[in-house]
Amino acid sequence: xxxxxxxxxxxxxxxxxxxxxxxxxxxxxxxxxxxxxxxxxxxxxxxxxxxxxxxxxxxxxxxxxxxxxxxxxxxxxxxxxxxxxxxxxxxxxxxxxxxxxxxxxxxxxxxxxxxxxxxxxxxxxxxxxxxxxxxxxxxxxxxxxxxxxxxxxxxxxxxxxxxxxxxxxxxxxxxxxxxxxxxxxxxxxxxxxxxxxxxxxxxxxxxxxxxxxxxxxxxxxxxxxxxxxxxxxxxxxxxxxxxxxxxxxxxxxxxxxxxxxxxxxxxxxxxxxxxxxxx
Amino acid sequence: xxxxxxxxxxxxxxxxxxxxxxxxxxxxxxxxxxxxxxxxxxxxxxxxxxxxxxxxxxxxxxxxxxxxxxxxxxxxxxxxxxxxxxxxxxxxxxxxxxxxxxxxxxxxxxxxxxxxxxxxxxxxxxxxxxxxxxxxxxxxxxxxxxxxxxxxxxxxxxxxxxxxxxxxxxxxxxxxxxxxxxxxxxxxxxxxxxxxxxxxxxxxxxxxxxxxxxxxxxxxxxxxxxxxxxxxxxxxxxxxxxxxxxxxxxxxxxxxxxxxxxxxxxxxxxxxxxxxxxxxxxxxxxxxxxxxxxxxxxxxxxxxxxxxxxxxxxxxxxxxxxxxxxxxxxxxxxxxxxxxxxxxx
Numbered sequence: 001x002x003x004x005x006x007x008x009x010x011x012x013x014x015x016x017x018x019x020x021x022x023x024x025x026x027x028x029x030x031x032x033x034x035x036x037x038x039x040x041x042x043x044x045x046x047x048x049x050x051x052x053x054x055x056x057x058x059x060x061x062x063x064x065x066x067x068x069x070x071x072x073x074x075x076x077x078x079x080x081x082x083x084x085x086x087x088x089x090x091x092x093x094x095x096x097x098x099x100x101x102x103x104x105x106x107x108x109x110x111x112x113x114x115x116x117x118x119x120x121x122x123x124x125x126x127x128x129x130x131x132x133x134x135x136x137x138x139x140x141x142x143x144x145x146x147x148x149x150x151x152x153x154x155x156x157x158x159x160x161x162x163x164x165x166x167x168x169x170x171x172x173x174x175x176x177x178x179x180x181x182x183x184x185x186x187x188x189x190x191x192x193x194x195x196x197x198x199x200x201x202x203x204x205x206x207x208x209x210x211x212x213x214x215x216x217x218x219x220x221x222x223x224x225x226x227x228x229x230x231x232x233x234x235x236x237x238x239x240x241x242x243x244x245x246x247x248x249x250x251x252x253x254x255x256x257x258x259x260x261x262x263x264x265x266x267x268x269x270x271x272x273x274x275x276x277x278x279x
Numbered sequence: 280x281x282x283x284x285x286x287x288x289x290x291x292x293x294x295x296x297x298x299x300x301x302x303x304x305x306x307x308x309x310x311x312x313x314x315x316x317x318x319x320x321x322x323x324x325x326x327x328x329x330x331x332x333x334x335x336x337x338x339x340x341x342x343x344x345x346x347x348x349x350x351x352x353x354x355x356x357x358x359x360x361x362x363x364x365x366x367x368x369x370x371x372x373x374x375x376x377x378x379x380x381x382x383x384x385x386x387x388x389x390x391x392x393x394x395x396x397x398x399x400x401x402x403x404x405x406x407x408x409x410x411x412x413x414x415x416x417x418x419x420x421x422x423x424x425x426x427x428x429x430x431x432x433x434x435x436x437x438x439x440x441x442x443x444x445x446x447x448x449x450x451x452x453x454x455x456x457x458x459x460x461x462x463x464x465x466x467x468x469x470x471x472x473x474x475x476x477x478x479x480x481x482x483x484x485x486x487x488x489x490x491x492x493x494x495x496x497x498x499x500x501x502x503x504x505x506x507x508x509x510x511x512x513x514x515x516x517x518x519x520x521x522x523x524x525x526x527x528x529x530x531x532x533x534x535x536x537x538x539x540x541x542x543x544x545x546x547x548x549x550x551x552x553x554x555x556x557x558x559x560x561x562x563x564x565x566x567x568x569x570x571x572x573x574x575x576x577x578x579x580x581x582x583x584x585x586x587x588x589x590x591x592x593x594x595x596x597x598x599x600x601x602x603x604x605x606x607x608x609x610x611x612x613x614x615x616x617x618x619x620x621x622x623x624x
Contacts (some may be wrong), residue, residue: 060524061286086526097375101566110514114526118507166525 006071013038013170013198014059021054021070028054030222031068036215038073038169040191041199043213045206045233046245050219052202053174059200060091060172072170086114090168092159094175104150104158105143108133111165132262133161136190153184173201177208186212210257212235218242234258295568299580306584307357311349315598318345347476347488353495355486357583358591359547360557362498364427364577366540367558368565369505374442380558384449384537385426387555388456390548391479393422395463398471398478412621415478415576416549423545426452427538442519442533459473480603481554483590490550494569502579509575512536554605556603557582560612567619585612 006015014036021029029051036042044052055065059070061077070077072088080088090111108130112122128243134140137157142150147158154174163171171192177185185205189212192199203209209216210230218225218233220242236249239260244265252259312320315350318341326338326345336342367380381387398416433448462474505512511532514522519529547554561582565574586604589611593602 062520062523082523082528083526086524089524091521091524093518093521093524097516100516102516104515109515110510110517110525113510113514116510 006069006074006076011034011074012071013040014042014200015069015071015181016059017069017071019055019058019070020066021058021063022066023054028222029058029065030151032219032224034217034224034227036198036200037211038198039196040118040214041201041212042215042217043206043209044200044202044217044219045209046219046225049221050242051222052219054222056091056172056174056202057199060089061085063200083114084190086166088168089170089172090163090166092156092163092171092173092176094178100148102147103144104139104147104154104161105130105134107147107158108161108165110242111162114166129165130161133164134158136160136164140221152179153181153187156184156188159193164195168197170198171195173199175202175204177203177205206234207258210259211252213253229256234260281303285536285541293567296577299584301578302584306587307350307353310353310587310591311345313595315594316341316344316434329417335539344445345588350591351484351488351491353485353587355491355551356586357486358494358498359483359551359554359583360561360586360589361579361583362494362501362547363554363558364561364578364609365498365502365505366543367560368575368578369512369536370540370558371464371562372512373533374446375516375518376442377563378559379446381540382553382555382558383432383446383453384541386423386458386541387424387548387553388453388460389424389426390545391422391475391553392456392460392463393418393425394478394549395467395471395475396422397458398475399463399467401471406521407473419549420545422456422539422550427541427545430537431534432623444496445533445537455561476538477603478552480605481552481553481608482530482601482604484594490556494550498543498579501543504539505536508532508536519544551604552607554586556605556608556612557586560616561585564616564619571603 012035014034016032016034019029019032020027032051032055034042044055046052054063058065059077061082062174064078072080072151077085077089109122109126111133112126112129116122131140131143134143137160139154139157139161142154142158150158151241160173160176163183173192176188176192180188185208189201189208192201193212201213203213213230215228216230217227225242226238234249235258236247239245239247239249246263248261248263249258251257308323309320309335311323312318314384322338322341323345326342329335329337330346338345363381370379370381370384371377376383394415397415429452430445430449434445464475467475511522511527514525514527515529515532522529522532544558562578565578565581569577586608589604589607592607592611593604596602596607
């Protein structure tokens with residue numbers, strides 16, 4: 001399929017067309033499409049091995065797609081120089097390496113990297129931006145603490161502060177709510193909403209995704225099964241087919257978005273005939 | 280509570296910087312007063328003041344000993360210590376391996392092989408013997424460069440090199456060159472073996488103003504270039520993938536830093552022989568004293584000062600002969616390191 005001109009999609013923040021990616025012989029992504037308007041939050045959901053992380057990695061250019069096109073604000077992302085791309089897109093990954101001997105403030109300071117040339121020093125304005133980002137995520141009091149000794153939720157917020165300092169137009173997060181208790185899960189997602197920029201996250205908790213995301217993309221075995229509002233994607237039929245569980249979907253009493261209740265002791269095949277093969 | 284906790288920390292940091300500054304000014308003069316000839320600190324002090332005024336020649340032989348024998352040695356020792364410490368700190372950061380130092384990448388074994396080849400050839404060829412002043416450092420340099428090129432070749436020539444692959448090929452090449460060196464030594468005469476042994480343990484004894492220039496320029500130049508990339512090197516701590524998302528060409532930066540560190544090490548090994556341990560331990564010691572920073576200049580200063588004192592011990596511990604540097608760096612360095620490790624627990 002010939003690459004289309006990104007100009008056609010310039011009204012969208014993000015536009016992915018027919019994305020394929022191979023890991024050696026295996027095809028991980030098989031023709032994924034997605035569209036996302038500016039300022040919206042997209043949740044990528046799907047079972048383990050569905051290709052969520054691979055899709056995100058293509059979006060932040062850590063992987064090069066074998067086919068297809070990714071447009072960011074009307075420009076093909078492969079046309080950006082690496083540093084310029086880092087000024088548009090910030091990424092929060094799941095874990096940092098061991099022996100990470102920085103303070104919270106120093107970690108947040110790393111967000112300045114794509115904005116600085118080799119000879120430029122850290123200015124008063126930079127320090128101010130770092131302090132502001134720390135305040136936004138509520139970590140000002142831990143600025144001088146070793147990052148290693150922060151709690152899981154604090155670490156995640158510190159990483160988001162680093163991304164804020166990067167001043168991106170698009171923020172990508174790989175399972176930002178992993179390993180967090182429910183209070184932090186909600187806190188992190190509300191924080192992301194409050195930033196007012198375009199956000200793409202991968203997320204496992206379907207109820208949380210339903211409550212917090214504007215759009216959902218359901219992936220299964222490298223293919224986009226459905227994209228749309230939570231009420232369009234989270235149906236009993238689709239959840240049963242893709243996750244092979246039995247569930248009931250009803251509107252949430254507060255926000256009317258889909259709320260999923262799972263049934264235990266049932267195989268999905270007992271309720272839905274068309275279940276996918278286990279992979 | 281936070282204020283209480285951070286204030287002493289800054290005070291501690293300030294004191295540490297002042298201590299290093301004081302040590303940097305006093306060390307060269309103190310170090311110059313040690314040695315076979317009995318020269319006092321105040322004599323050296325007077326002499327340096329006179330030199331600074333452009334007023335030379337008042338102190339006779341003493342002045343010649345200090346200015347022509349001891350000072351080049353001190354400068355070379357400082358350059359060697361600073362360079363090796365910087366190289367170690369950079370490699371530990373960009374490979375995220377606390378055990379990384381220039382020697383892990385086969386640089387020193389390559390240099391040793393080069394030197395041994397030269398020494399072995401000297402026993403057999405007239406021409407090589409005449410060029411010996413040039414060919415030992417040159418041989419060491421060629422060997423070091425060869426080992427780095429081999430490491431790069433085994434990484435597949437791609438720039439998106441995995442760090443594990445780089446470290447493993449470095450270790451393998453190090454062992455391979457080590458075996459070749461041993462083989463050559465095994466078949467060479469006792470004279471050659473002894474001179475290789477002394478050289479491979481490191482020495483500043485042959486330092487003159489004429490040959491201090493290249494190591495100093497290399498260390499200063501490479502350190503300045505590394506400082507330009509300080510932000511990027513620092514960001515590598517967060518992992519390759521995160522560094523990539525911060526706009527850093529991870530593979531290219533790592534290879535560039537490896538080449539710079541190799542250059543420093545090759546020039547230093549060629550001039551002063553193999554001096555282990557400094558590159559590995561000085562960055563750790565500075566990190567323990569000042570956690571969380573990539574204090575490259577402090578690391579360079581501490582490494583340089585440490586090496587000057589090691590050299591002082593090397594030439595004054597035994598009255599009848601000099602000790603090889605490498606032995607002393609290992610003994611003092613490991614002792615000090617274990618002491619800090621124990622006291623930090």
